[in-house]
Amino acid sequence: MxxxxxxxxxxxxxxxxxxxxxxxxxxxxxxxxxxxxxxxxxxxxxxxxxxxxxxxxxxxxxxxxxxxxxxxxxxxxxxxxxxxxxxxxxxxxxxxxxxxxxxxxxxxxxxxxxxxxxxxxxxxxxxxxxxxxxxxxxxxxxxxxxxxxxxxxxxxxxxxxxxxxxxxxxxxxxxxxxxxxxxxxTSGRLAEAAGYAHWAADTAPPGSALHLLPLYVRVERYRRSGGRDAALDLHWVAEDATREAQRALYAWFEQTFTAERSLLDLNHVAHALWGALQFTDATRLFEALGPYWTPQPWAYRTPDQGDTAQAVEIFLQARARCRPA
Structure with missing residues (x-):
């Protein structure tokens, strides 16, 4: 790490x-x-x-x-x-x-x-x-x-x-x-994308990165909201959000080797587990990332979604919050 x-x-x-x-x-x-x-x-x-x-x-x-x-x-x-x-x-x-x-x-x-x-x-x-x-x-x-x-x-x-x-x-x-x-x-609420993501994840074998697709849709929904509504933070700890994060951990992360995992996927799972308050599990993802990161999805948690400096601060805060666990 x-x-x-x-x-x-x-x-x-x-x-x-x-x-x-x-x-x-x-x-x-x-x-x-x-x-x-x-x-x-x-x-x-x-x-x-x-x-x-x-x-x-x-x-x-x-x-x-x-x-x-x-x-x-x-x-x-x-x-x-x-x-x-x-x-x-x-x-x-x-x-x-x-x-x-x-x-x-x-x-x-x-x-x-x-x-x-x-x-x-x-x-x-x-x-x-x-x-x-x-x-x-x-x-x-x-x-x-x-x-x-x-x-x-x-x-x-x-x-x-x-x-x-x-x-x-x-x-x-x-x-x-x-x-x-x-x-x-056709739906402004990303209903078609969400339905597709769950369909693809449900048909994917263990170890497939398709198990992460619902996490990407959840992040996209938050991005489109602009992250301005504090109430939206609740959807990171909702039961379905926690279930999606755990699925990504067990059906993908635990079934793959380091070389197979993309940095973007690792960041999305770390972000999802941190958001779901699953700090011990999130620490495993931060360890797998090592010295690397990607601006997404962390940038979507900032007031200015194009501000990389703010995004890295969110990443550092999340990593530090998870480490004591």
Whole structure:
């Protein structure tokens, strides 16, 4: 565990030291380390996570384009090109950029190219899932497919099925579906997203990160409230909130190894257990985090949800409160 009072660091690589070294190389414009790392990555959960983190770092550069030009038949380069195009389209969407539509279509073409270049790979389908949220009116037929179960809304279920076929219970694919429902749900109370999160968690096997989806919806509900209503703090200690936190602890945390756990998931479970006053259990999550943290969900507990300095203070207060337990 981080030493007493030590301020945590945000590192997208987290406990993945090989990924951290590759990111350092990437930031200097070199792609050889990225190719080597991806060639050595065999587990789909790790491949999905590493390509996402690398694309986030590479989106503001031409390093992946250079790699693809040097090795036009490289499957990892083709997948990374799709990843980067999707990241750029999503950034443009968030910023209201006038070229969002062009970037969206470019990313869609790159993702479909990747599906053909890498048939067994779930990531190109995850990319298409990520782009689905840009279709605000659900004009594309693939974004309004009938759901696989009752009480679920139409959505990009076919894309999710393709990702699941290649990597069952792929964490990012299901989070992309959740993000789609946040933007496209018909209920302002996040009812569709909540229903989906519980459905996915109920169908997930032990050790799956999908057991955490209800925690993410709970945090999203709090974020949308602005955290201004003190009465909302009660929902962190409500019976269903405590049950969701305990489920995440026993069905996910206790069934996984350090390398498998994302920092964002660890932070959400630590936050949920702390909010539910389960301090002894929360300490285990803080120990697993070690010197790292992520601004979310802690930032949503502050008056200014974009203030990282305030967010880290909330994190430190929570960690200190749990340690004596």
């Amino acid at each position: 981080a030493r007493e009072g030590a301020r945590p660091a945000y590192d997208p690589a987290g406990h993945d030291t090989a990924l951290r070294a590759t990111l350092q190389e990437l930031r200097t414009g070199r792609w050889m380390s990225m190719r080597r790392l991806l060639t050595e990555t065999t587990a789909w959960w790790q491949w999905t996570r590493r390509t996402q983190v690398l694309a986030t770092a590479a989106a503001g550069t031409d390093v992946v384009r250079t790699w693809l030009e040097e090795e036009p038949h490289s499957v990892p380069a083709t997948v990374m090109h799709a990843r980067v195009c999707v990241e750029r389209a999503l950034r443009a969407h968030r910023e209201g950029h006038p070229h969002t539509l062009d970037l969206w279509h470019e990313a869609w073409r790159a993702s479909h190219t990747a599906t053909r270049a890498a048939p067994p790979d779930p990531v190109p389908w995850v990319c298409l899932m990520a782009l689905a949220r840009l279709d605000r009116e659900r004009q594309w037929a693939e974004h309004r497919v009938a759901p696989p179960g009752p009480m679920l809304p139409p959505g990009p279920w076919g894309l999710l099925a393709e990702a699941d076929k290649r990597d069952p219970y792929n964490r990012e694919a299901h989070h992309r579906m959740l993000q789609f429902l946040y933007e496209h749900g």
